[in-house]
Amino acid sequence: MRIAGAAAAVLLGLSGCASTGIVIHRMPPETPAADNAAAIERAKALPASGPQSAAQGASAQPSAPPLTPADAPSMKTYDPWERLNRFDYRFNARFDEAVFLPVSNAYRRLPAPLRTGVHNFFGNLSEIGSVVNYTIQGRLGLGARSLGRLLVNSTLGIAGLFDVATGFHLAYAPTGFGTTLARWGMHPGPYLVVPLLGPSTLREAVGSLGDFATAYGINVANLYRGDAGWGLGPGDAVDTRSNESFRYYSTGSPFEYENVRFLYVRKLLLQDEGLHRTKPRERPAPDVPAGQ
Amino acid sequence: MARLAMASDIAAPVNDAANAGSVEGAPVPAVAAPAVQGPATGLADSAALRATVFGTPPQDRAPMPARVPLVEINVRMPWARPVPAIFWFDGKLRVWFSAQDKPAPLAIVIAGTGGDGNSSGISTLRGALYGAGYHVLTVPSPTFPGFIVSTSRTGVVGDLLQDGQDLYAAMQIIVAHLPGKAVVTDIDVIGYSLGGANAGIVKSIDAREHKLHIHRAVMIEPPVNIFDSVGRLDKLFAENIGSGEAGVERLYQRLYAQLANLYRASNRVNIDESFLLGAAGAVLTTDAEISAAIALTFRIDLMNVFFAGDLYAGTGVVVDPRHPPKVGDSLERTEQILRGKPFSEYYTKVFAPYYLKHHANATSASLMAENRLDVIGDDLRNNPDYYVQTNSDDLILDREELSWLKTTLGSRIAVYDHGGHLGNLGDRRQVGDMLDMLAGRWHGGER
Numbered sequence: 001m002r003i004a005g006a007a008a009a010v011l012l013g014l015s016g017c018a019s020t021g022i023v024i025h026r027m028p029p030e031t032p033a034a035d036n037a038a039a040i041e042r043a044k045a046l047p048a049s050g051p052q053s054a055a056q057g058a059s060a061q062p063s064a065p066p067l068t069p070a071d072a073p074s075m076k077t078y079d080p081w082e083r084l085n086r087f088d089y090r091f092n093a094r095f096d097e098a099v100f101l102p103v104s105n106a107y108r109r110l111p112a113p114l115r116t117g118v119h120n121f122f123g124n125l126s127e128i129g130s131v132v133n134y135t136i137q138g139r140l141g142l143g144a145r146s147l148g149r150l151l152v153n154s155t156l157g158i159a160g161l162f163d164v165a166t167g168f169h170l171a172y173a174p175t176g177f178g179t180t181l182a183r184w185g186m187h188p189g190p191y192l193v194v195p196l197l198g199p200s201t202l203r204e205a206v207g208s209l210g211d212f213a214t215a216y217g218i219n220v221a222n223l224y225r226g227d228a229g230w231g232l233g234p235g236d237a238v239d240t241r242s243n244e245s246f247r248y249y250s251t252g253s254p255f256e257y258e259n260v261r262f263l264y265v266r267k268l269l270l271q272d273e274g275l276h277r278t279k280p281r282e283r284p285a286p287d288v289p290a291g292q
Numbered sequence: 293m294a295r296l297a298m299a300s301d302i303a304a305p306v307n308d309a310a311n312a313g314s315v316e317g318a319p320v321p322a323v324a325a326p327a328v329q330g331p332a333t334g335l336a337d338s339a340a341l342r343a344t345v346f347g348t349p350p351q352d353r354a355p356m357p358a359r360v361p362l363v364e365i366n367v368r369m370p371w372a373r374p375v376p377a378i379f380w381f382d383g384k385l386r387v388w389f390s391a392q393d394k395p396a397p398l399a400i401v402i403a404g405t406g407g408d409g410n411s412s413g414i415s416t417l418r419g420a421l422y423g424a425g426y427h428v429l430t431v432p433s434p435t436f437p438g439f440i441v442s443t444s445r446t447g448v449v450g451d452l453l454q455d456g457q458d459l460y461a462a463m464q465i466i467v468a469h470l471p472g473k474a475v476v477t478d479i480d481v482i483g484y485s486l487g488g489a490n491a492g493i494v495k496s497i498d499a500r501e502h503k504l505h506i507h508r509a510v511m512i513e514p515p516v517n518i519f520d521s522v523g524r525l526d527k528l529f530a531e532n533i534g535s536g537e538a539g540v541e542r543l544y545q546r547l548y549a550q551l552a553n554l555y556r557a558s559n560r561v562n563i564d565e566s567f568l569l570g571a572a573g574a575v576l577t578t579d580a581e582i583s584a585a586i587a588l589t590f591r592i593d594l595m596n597v598f599f600a601g602d603l604y605a606g607t608g609v610v611v612d613p614r615h616p617p618k619v620g621d622s623l624e625r626t627e628q629i630l631r632g633k634p635f636s637e638y639y640t641k642v643f644a645p646y647y648l649k650h651h652a653n654a655t656s657a658s659l660m661a662e663n664r665l666d667v668i669g670d671d672l673r674n675n676p677d678y679y680v681q682t683n684s685d686d687l688i689l690d691r692e693e694l695s696w697l698k699t700t701l702g703s704r705i706a707v708y709d710h711g712g713h714l715g716n717l718g719d720r721r722q723v724g725d726m727l728d729m730l731a732g733r734w735h736g737g738e739r
Contacts, residue, residue, distance in 0.1 A: 023384070024471045025364040032356035032419035039350035042566065066553045069545035076624065086620045093381065142561060173561035249381040252408060252437035253596050254617075255627045266548065271563055273552040 028108040064277060071283055073290035077265050079191040088193035089257050093248035095196065096241075104241040117161040119243060122236050124153045124160025126174050128218055129211050133175045137183045145170050177214065178207020182272050187284075188291040191261055196237075199264040201291055265291050323644040323656040325636030328523035332531055333583065335694065336687035336712050341582045343715025344687060346573075352716075353416070354723035357423035363389050363471055364410075369443050369462060376603055378617045382441035386410075387466055390418060390428040395475035397507075399426040399730065400463060402494075403433040404485030404714070406593025413484055416718035417726075421482070424727050427474050429466065433487055434459055437596045440604075447604025448646045449597055450638070452518060452663050456493030463494070464503050480508045480730050484717060485688070488514030489665055492678060496668040499675070508677045510729050512722070513686055513714055516693035518663040519639065522590075524688065526634040529587035532580050537632040540591075543584055550575050586687070586713075595630040598638045605646040609637070665697075672700045679704045679729040681722060683711035704729075706736055 079085060107115070127150040134143030149165040149172065157164045166172060181203050182188075189202035200208070216224045223232060249256060269290060284292065333341065366384040375383040387409045399421045403414050409430040421428045432439045434455035440447055443462045449455055467479070483491030488511035495509040515521035533539040554571050555563060576582050599610060606613035610626050610633075617623060648654050665672070672678050680701050684694065698705055706725045708716060716722050728734035 021368055022469050023366040025366070027362040027364050027388075030360040030362055030415065030419065031358060032360060032415070032423075033358045036350055036353050036356055039353075042569065043350050045566070064556075066556075067549040069542070069549045071552075072545035072548035075541055075544055075628075082622055083620055086622075090380075090619070175561065249438075250408060250410070252382055252432075252439075252441075254378050254437065254599055255595065255623055258622075258624050258627050267563055270548070270552055270555055274555050274560070274563075277556045 025102075026105070028105055067273065070286070073266075073269055073284070074286060074288060075262070076289040077191055077261050078189070078289035078292035079261065081190060081192065085191060085193040086257055088195050089260075091195060092193065092198055096248050100237075100241050101247075104238055107238050108242050115239075115242065118235070118239050120153070120157065120163045121160045122239050123163065123172060123174070124150065124157065125215070125220070125223070127153075128220060129176060129214050130174050132214055132218075133177055133180045137175070137180050142173065142175070145173070146175075176207050177210030178204040179271075179275070180210075181207055183275050188265060188268050188272070191265060191291060199260055201265065201268065204268070323640050323648070325640050326519040326523050326660055328520055328527055330524075330690050332524050332527035334521075334524055334687040334689050335683075335685050335691065337685055338579050339710060340683070340685035340687060340712030340715065341579055341586065342712070343710060344712035345576060345582050345585050346715070348416075348716055348719045352719045354420055354718060354720045355423070356419040360390050360419055360422045360428075363391075365389055365466065365469070365471065367442075367462070367466060367469070369465065371445060371461070372442055373445075373447075375441060376616060377619045378603075378621070378623075379437070379441045379600070380619060382438045384438075385442040385462060385466075386432070386438055388414075388418070388430045389470060389474075390422050391470070391472050391474040392422075392425060392427050395477050396425055396427050397478035397480060397730075398467070398470075398474075398476045399428050400467075400479065400481045401428065401430045402459065402481065402483035402487035402490045403431070403436065404483075404487045405433055405435050405590065406596065407487070408432040408436050408438060413714065413717055417482060417484070420718065420723045420727070421730075424730075426480075426730075427470075427476060429470070431459070431462070431466070434490060435486065435593065435597050437600055440597070440600045446646070446650075448601040448643060450518070450601075450643055450663075451647060451659075452489060452493055452667065456490060456497055459490055460494050460497045460501070460503070467504060479504055479506050480510070481506055482510045482512065482726070482730070483514070484512040485714060486515060486518070488512050488680070489518065492665065492668055492672065495678065496671045499671065508679065508730055508732065510679045510681065510726050512681045512717065512726070513683060513688070513711075514665060514680065515688050516665045516696055519635075519660055520690075520693070521688040522635045525587055525590045526636055528583050528687075529591055529634065532584040533587055535632065535634075537628055540588070540631045543588070547575060591631065591634075594635055594638065595627065595633075598630055598633060598642065599626065601638065601642040601646070605642050607642045607645055609633075609641045666700075669700060673702075676704065679706075679734065681706045681708070681725060681729075683708045683713070683716065685710060685712055687713050703735070706734075 127146045130146040131143050131150060134140070134146055148168075149170045152165040152168065152170065153160050153163060156162075163172070186203050188204065192200045192202055192205050194200050194205055194208075197208070219225050223229065251259070253259065336344065365387050367387065368384050372383070401409075401414055401417050401421070403409060403411055407413065409432045414430045418428045418430055434440070434444060434449050439458075439462075440449050444455070444458050446454055467476070470476070481491040481494055483489070491509045492511050492514065495506045498504050498506040529535075529539075533543050551571055554574055555567065558567060558570075560567055576585055601607075602609045603611045603616060610629055611617065617626070644656055644659060647659055648656070661667075672680075678701065680697055682689070682694070682697060682705065684707050686694070689697075694707070698707065706729075708721065710716065711719075711722075725734060725736065728736075
């Protein structure tokens, strides 16, 4: 029943796309003064945490030889399911416009401290998966950091509503099963646009399933298998969407699908490079589409 | 000037997109691309190139209001043509409006090349204008794909007068339907970069047609000779990235390797915004690297304009007019080809053939002459309600063009020493002077 109701709402929303004339959407207000202040803070923080200074700290470790331009993956992306993916991309764009964005825009009118609390809560829940995955990735230091964050924020931070740990220099750095698979040497695989969720690859999609299975298996505070489980997914989705500025087709470009795919997979591949800092990797031939 | 007077004739809606632009059977004389003299960087030095890429440092930005309300307005234009399948998402023009809760003047802001009505430059100006008590309406550049599809009557954009007519017509519809109880006491237009030139043209059209009664226009860092400015960006691309598709691929490979090495060395767990901000500073250091970034940014905007123009005009450079791409078709190869195509090719293969066919008596020379700011030279010279802000190290200008602006605007131009192209948009002086100009209390001169 609940599903049928949701489906009807979605269909109604999608059919609204065909309306003509003038349509007005109320957007969340902009906060330029606060944005400027935040930009000033970021600019101050930059030299301290920038790549240059961090590079000195890393020089003590043995490391793989630096990449040369010849090591860059192809500009083409492995996308054997492109037709289906393009269909999904269009569906996601319409769904976002009709359902997701209006809901997240309404949500963004709630007081900021409340939204920050919700965001922290979901971030704190994700630490459980991070602890598990860092451990099986063999990155115990990072696993300990996530565990520390989890303990501090669940107690002092009142069930994760406040991020106290960042103040103790334990920065939020989540990981997941997709990264674990990458650490084990798996390539991203075919590009995949997942309905409702967006750009992914086969490896990352399997990773997300693994993350869900982990969370469901551990079932902390009976959140996942109890009645709250129904609200958890949508709540997480609305929180994630309201913190994400991406807007489908805001570029207006006919090449948006190509550009999103290019950037998404390159970012993934760059992160993979970071997982293999110490040993040189075997590289696919330059004419193999990236991700294969 | 002649075309400006009869611009409404040109702007007649084109209903049959497929036939309208077809060049089949009508031999069009080969046209030469505009030639550019002088350095690709115009008046810009090293510091100006950096300012162009990195923008106004946050600590130099003008004071901003705490909160700016915002609504998005989607408009289907009455003259809109059938939306090509591949552009299904661009059928409506998207503009943004911030209303004061009391009667106030309306500032209409036009974005620069390729920009939509909600880009970062737009957002900066919106904040400043709203804070100063204006209702603010922000609209995309006529070169933004969403504008080309929803609003342009030709689909072949880049022509100052035609684009100005289309913008002016769209503004009338939007202003008539502003939401809420916004009471508008006066209307001013502001634009930056190409949008600056658009703003001037729109005010000139309005001075003849009296539909909006636009009071003042502030043109921020406008080009003077559009095709020369764009030609410089072509040249910048050829010199710093290389011609053709291979140049972009080399640039990509170099950037990928640099980013991967930086990321490895950073010991960060994820690639996030702060990593990318830091990396941009490390990857873009030499003049050549910075120039490449500027040229590539422009090329990405040009690719959309080229693709749409070719589709609408039926000129068949990358889009087969008989079999236009359908929803779901891959455009990867098309995009790859367009990466290697400069503006000069858009001009010779799409723009000029289209306008030569559709405008009686037009010649390549007349097209170029009409795409100079001096088509409204008399207005700029004699009407006290036009203002210009520009930089003496702007890369889209050369010495002659800057001096033409100074001579033409006289005491109504502010020339800043540093800023490159838009590298000082939103800083205290630029914003302060802009607000003084709009209020008619600016009596400065050259600084």
